[in-house]
Amino acid sequence: MKIYTLTTTQHLPVPQQKAWDFLSNPSQLENITSSDLSFKPVHPLPQKLKEGMTFRYQIRPFLGLRMNWQTEITRIEEGSMFIDIQRSGPFRYWQHEHRLIQKTDGTEMRDTVDYAMPFSIFGNIAHRIFIRKMLEDIFEYRKRAIATYFENN
Numbered sequence: 001m002k003i004y005t006l007t008t009t010q011h012l013p014v015p016q017q018k019a020w021d022f023l024s025n026p027s028q029l030e031n032i033t034s035s036d037l038s039f040k041p042v043h044p045l046p047q048k049l050k051e052g053m054t055f056r057y058q059i060r061p062f063l064g065l066r067m068n069w070q071t072e073i074t075r076i077e078e079g080s081m082f083i084d085i086q087r088s089g090p091f092r093y094w095q096h097e098h099r100l101i102q103k104t105d106g107t108e109m110r111d112t113v114d115y116a117m118p119f120s121i122f123g124n125i126a127h128r129i130f131i132r133k134m135l136e137d138i139f140e141y142r143k144r145a146i147a148t149y150f151e152n153n
Contacts, residue, residue, distance in 0.1 A: 001092060001116045002124060004132070008139045012107045014150055016100050019107040020079050022149065023098055024049045032145040034138065037061055042068075051076050054087060061090065061134065071096075092116040092123070109146070111139065 012019045022028055026045040033039040038060035045055065054072045061067065069089035076082045079100070086094035093116035101108040117123030117131065 003093065003114050003116050004127065006111075006113045006115070006132075006135055006139065008111045008143065010109045010143050010146065011103070011105075012109055012146070012150055014106055016102040016107045017079060019100050019109060022146075023100065023109070024076075024082065026053075026055060031149070032142045034141040037138070038066075049073050049076060049082055059090075062130070090118070092118045
């Protein structure tokens with residue numbers, strides 16, 4: 001199984017606690033996800049994360065195909081980091097670490113996603129052709145949405 005890694009960083013001009021309050025609120029996920037994904041939680045999302053929580057979503061990442069995705073919060077370091085992993089969904093493997101690092105002029109937000117494609121060689125070809133770019137676009141949209149949020153709040 002080939003593991004790919006996608007890492008993004010973003011400077012947020014706010015204290016780490018304010019960034020944490022936003023990032024650790026699952027109900028914000030819809031606000032920072034592009035409508036292109038047709039992201040829909042199956043159940044209402046809570047206002048606060050807890051270890052062991054699972055979330056189910058429906059997405060339409062390409063060609064209008066509906067996919068179910070279930071993630072679990074497996075680790076939280078209050079105020080600075082949490083990890084979610086895919087329990088079922090479009091990837092063979094998915095682990096997403098959300099980390100906040102206090103800086104003198106705000107907070108650095110770092111996302112690291114380790115993931116593997118399904119369907120062996122065919123999934124790896126799809127990754128090269130369009131999946132990697134799609135994931136980069138999803139995180140770029142997210143960065144813009146988060147920047148806009150903190151500019152207005």
